[in-house]
Amino acid sequence: MLRSLAEPEGYRLEALDGDIGHCHDFLFDDELWTLRYMVADTGGWLSGRKVLLSPVQLKAPDWERKRMPVDLTKAQIEQSPPLDVDAPVSRRYEQLYNEVHALPSYWLGSGLWGDFPIPASLTSTQDVRIEPEPTTSGATLDETGLAAGDDIHLRSVREVTGYSVVGASTEDEGAGVEKVGRVVDLIVNDDSWALRAFVVDTSRLPLSKKVLLPVDAVAEIDWVERQVVADVPADRIEEAPPFDPNEPINERLETVLYDVYGRPQPGG
Template sequence: MKDLYFDSEKWVVRYLVIDTLKWLPGLQVLVSPVSFDNVELADKRISILATRLQIEKSPSIEEHRPLSRQMETDLHTYYGWTPYWIGEGLWGNGDRPTTSQTKPTENELNEQERPFLRNVNELKGQWTGYTVNGLDQKIGNVVDFVFDDDSWAVHYLIVDTGDWLPGRKVMLPPEAIVSINWATKEISTNLTSEDAKVEATERNSILHLDEISIDNLRRRSITNK
């Protein structure tokens, strides 16, 4: 897994970007949690409901290129996935990715509303991560995301406080985010510096969360069924 695309409106992971490495050199493909058959935490493995031939022939993507609704429609049509943008839930009419929903009409499938998709690598990084600002000062930089492997909802952004609170990180829930300036790479929150101090935790304690962090997910292999 090389990257993820998440929905910046509903805060949920929509796709994993898979680098096929030596199998299909130079090819990167998208897989949706809708296609996941099993997520094995202990073995660090995700099994997907797709054949090798399907993956070989699937629509590929260009790295860092924004995903259009048409590109998503092509992908969902190819795999037969139910479009997440039809319905009010996190995943269409429900809150979990599933293939058992009603088949969409052609008009619904071709809905051209611009998707709110962003790739995780754009936001996170020890030195290049988006700046997180509180009401009274800078809190830190985004270094990771935390989500669950059931609904694939993003629960926290992990913010490194740097020199301000050395050795500490803040778990920032999406509800605390007021706005994101994509041009200046800044995230505004409703937290004060005192709020951040209370929420700050030791770096090692982050590793004990039940949810999955992006860095942890990167160490997993993707296999087809």
């Protein structure tokens, strides 16, 4: 099912033995367009420390109660490697995380989740350790959390929200890009955790309109200029069918959008 990422923001997180804080953010792979982690704000429990939660560790949300069950105990969560919110998450950090939580590496394989079809199939290979075991010299973090050869592709959903969206200008040949609107939300498949679209607010007073921009129609995210660059004309984005966030997001609507943008419907 397709879901809005703005919806679960702020949801209370319930570990196996009590509340652990709330949903603060998500990290996504800007190369494969897939959510990799939820960022949990532990509030007063761990003095406001932020921790990552893999989708493997999350159960189906209780949408009515605005709560999300987590398949870990507080002690298991506390053993996660410290997260520096001001530094990018490195591959070395992910390796440490997987060691502590006994998870396979999603980046080993050809699919969105390596050799596994969906995150729910990434089962633990052993019981999660309560007391961390010594790691090898090759699996320790340096001061920045980075290792030589690290490829950083994990980005914050909160960071990209508010970015400008630009498309190719159609006014004059070679005129460059034209601003269409700004990112206000992202749409995700809650089974595969694959990102499907950006929600773009194209409002121009007195008009107000939101449209969906499929990730397949995104050429790049310019992190320096803080903008999402589409590879389709700006007027095509503006003329897309309006998106009503109060209506269910369904596959039929997605099919229409992919037809509008001339992209084949993805399978995941």
